[in-house]
Amino acid sequence: MATPPPTDLRLLRGARSRHTVLRHAIDIASLDGLTALSLGRLATDLDISKSGIQTLFGTKENLQVATVAAAGEAFHDAVVVPALAAERGVARLRALVERWVDYASTPLFAGGCFWAANLAEFDSRPGPVRDALARQQRQWRSLLAAELRHATEKGEIADLDPELAAFQLDAVLLAANTSLRLGDETATAMVERTVQGLLTPPQ
């Protein structure tokens, strides 16, 4: 391989800085919320010049939107991608939930679930940040609903409304995230028993 020309090297360094900054931004946002993000705080924490961060992201809102997108990608890689190896229907649903519990309890982000922290903060603030968070939540629920529909169509589970069941399952996962943060050890069992209840075999 030839050495990349200087412009490409600059782009590559830019991409790497962007990744480093966003990774830290996600941790701040999951712990303290997206409003706690600022170009200045990131510059101080990462010992980079504030003008460098400004060049990468422009405004605070752009930084917030980029952080939401980066969190979405990290979630997708950690929770969704591994579950795609499981067969569609009950098996994939169980894999998604198992990965989700890992994601919230390990946790992938310093403050636990990114959406639990930030939807609560932004649900009353119309704008591009709220839109991005809400879109990601809808995608996640649609994914759960699709596997629930698949499971009923395959006759793996008793008939149910996939949209309602996905809403309930997502709600229980978010509540379990809060319980885990509060040190309540029963949260995982609550998730397991909810899944068990939804995935009743047909009579």
Add this chain to the structure above:
Amino acid sequence: MATPPPTDLRLLRGARSRHTVLRHAIDIASLDGLTALSLGRLATDLDISKSGIQTLFGTKENLQVATVAAAGEAFHDAVVVPALAAERGVARLRALVERWVDYASTPLFAGGCFWAANLAEFDSRPGPVRDALARQQRQWRSLLAAELRHATEKGEIADLDPELAAFQLDAVLLAANTSLRLGDETATAMVERTVQGLLTPPQ
């Protein structure tokens, strides 16, 4: 009635100011979170001297704890007290949920559910504020669980685990609060159908 002596008048004025300040503090905390509360902001918003607010509450943390307690009282008055008129079991459970949906959708506080907003913010921050929020959530879940237990013991509904069902119901209420804030009109139907599912009559 005799005119109260000057000391009592001062106490009365103090209690009134305290109530006014806390009512505004609850609205700020439900919209922007308890961390957005500050003695200075309250003083500016309400056009009171900062030293007056300081005399009433002392520190920011004391103000936060007092705000949590005041929100708990307002919730109790708006949601719990009216439901106590309904017969224990299914009737009271339905009344509690109906009142809760009113509380979140009217809404009682400017930013919707106070605990949805603030548990997400404080669940990773050990201390008296988190402890107070978590205690109130446990009390609310216990109240739901007690009525579910009552309903099964009276034979009004099919057998279920009251603790699990209360966890699920509370989770769905919190998720519905977020949906309502995001303008999703299906949230109330999701709550109603979840209640319907839990309150299945015995076979």
